Structures are given as structure tokens and as C-alpha cells.
Amino acid sequence: MSRVGQSKITIPEGVQVLQEGNILSAKGSKGELSTLIDKLVVVSIKDNIITVVPNDKSPKGRALWGTTRALVNNVIQGVSVGYVKEMEIVGVGYRGSMQGNKLSLSLGLSHAVEMVVPDGLSIKMDGNTKLSISGADKQKLGQFAAVIRSKRPPEPFKGKGIRYVNEYILRKEGKKK
Numbered sequence: 497m498s499r500v501g502q503s504k505i506t507i508p509e510g511v512q513v514l515q516e517g518n519i520l521s522a523k524g525s526k527g528e529l530s531t532l533i534d535k536l537v538v539v540s541i542k543d544n545i546i547t548v549v550p551n552d553k554s555p556k557g558r559a560l561w562g563t564t565r566a567l568v569n570n571v572i573q574g575v576s577v578g579y580v581k582e583m584e585i586v587g588v589g590y591r592g593s594m595q596g597n598k599l600s601l602s603l604g605l606s607h608a609v610e611m612v613v614p615d616g617l618s619i620k621m622d623g624n625t626k627l628s629i630s631g632a633d634k635q636k637l638g639q640f641a642a643v644i645r646s647k648r649p650p651e652p653f654k655g656k657g658i659r660y661v662n663e664y665i666l667r668k669e670g671k672k673k
Contacts, residue, residue: 501561505546505569508576513541520568524575527616527632531571537564546572574632581629581641587656590648591624599627603648603658611647614640626661 507513511524520539521530533539536557538549548565550557573579585592585601592601599619601609613619617631617640629644631637641660650657652668659665 499562501548501550501558501565503565505548505565505572507541507544507546507572511572511576513546513572515539515541520571522571522575524632526575526578529571529574529632531567533564533568534560536560539564539568570634574634578630578632579634579637581637582661583627583629583641583644583658584661585625585627585658586650587648587654590656590658592621592627593624594619594621599644601644601647601658609647611644 508524511522513520513522515521515533518533518535519530520533521528536551536554537560538551540547540549546568548561548568550561585603587604590601590603592599594600595610597613599611599613601611603609614636616633617629617637620628620630622628629637629641645658645660648657650659650663650665652666653670655665655667
């Protein structure tokens with residue numbers, strides 16, 4: 497029995513949820529999102545509570561039960577509260593800046609790395625080295641944060657690079673003479 501799938505989702509104030517066929521869409525203060533519901537799972541909306549039940553007891557149906565519940569919960573939370581990822585740039589001479597809709601990163605390369613911020617996401621810079629990415633879509637936000645981090649991942653000897661604020665870098669001892 498899925499521990500995630502059997503818990504119910506409460507729809508917060510100001511969020512409208514519609515289900516048309518196998519597409520569940522939600523609209524709130526942070527935007528509008530939708531997710532696809534598989535045929536092996538039944539989603540029902542009643543009295544501001546969403547319940548997810550497997551259609552059949554096959555292993556795939558039971559696996560999709562918890563996954564679908566988590567995806568629906570991410571949509572509801574995204575349109576009502578939103579998601580935020582905090583990142584920091586560590587290293588001498590490493591910095592970032594916003595230029596319109598582009599994030600420009602100076603990471604010790606021969607050129608500045610410029611990235612266009614996807615629709616639905618916003619970046620707020622706090623100084624040159626701290627940035628917070630916010631948006632309603634959890635998947636899009638996590639993917640963009642991972643792409644930013646991949647431009648200069650933190651290295652284990654000095655800890656230089658781009659990392660999440662809550663990330664711990666396991667430091668290594670350098671070579672000995």
C-alpha cells in the first residue's frame with residue numbers, strides 16, 4: 497500500500513482545480529499548471545479534497561498511484577505558494593548579474609556564460625554571488641537550477657563553483673609535498 501498515494505490533498509483558498517478527461521489543471525495566484533493523469537489511476541475532487549486511487553492492483557498501477565498523487569500535489573502547491581531554489585556562487589572573481597531576461601555568469605572562463613531565463617521563472621540576485629530562482633513549476637525550476645549549477649559545479653578541494661545554499665560539499669585534502 498502506498499503511503500504517499502493514500503494521503504489526501506486539501507485544495508487551499510483561491511485555487512481552482514478542473515479535471516477534463518485525463519488532464520488535471522489548477523489555477524491560482526502564482527499561475528496556471530496542468531498535469532497528465534494516467535489511465536491506471538483515478539483522481540476524484542470532492543469538497544476541496546483530492547483523492548487518488550489506483551484503478552487496478554497491478555504493480556504499475558500501484559507505482560503510478562503515489563507518483564500521480566505527488567505530481568498533483570506539486571501542481572496545487574506550485575500555483576498557491578510556489579517554489580524557490582537558493583543558490584550561491586563561491587570563488588574569487590566568480591559573480592553573476594541579471595541583464596533583462598538573461599542571467600550572465602562570470603565563472604573564470606574566457607567568456608561570460610549567458611542563459612535565457614525560461615518563461616514562468618524569475619531570478620532575484622542578492623549581491624553578486626547569491627541568487628534565488630522562483631516559479632510555480634517545480635520540474636522546470638529544478639531543471640533550470642541544475643543547468644546553472646552544471647556550468648561550474650562545486651569542486652571538492654577549494655569548494656569553488658555554483659552550489660545550492662543547503663548543499664554540503666565534502667572537502668578533500670590536497671596533495672602533500
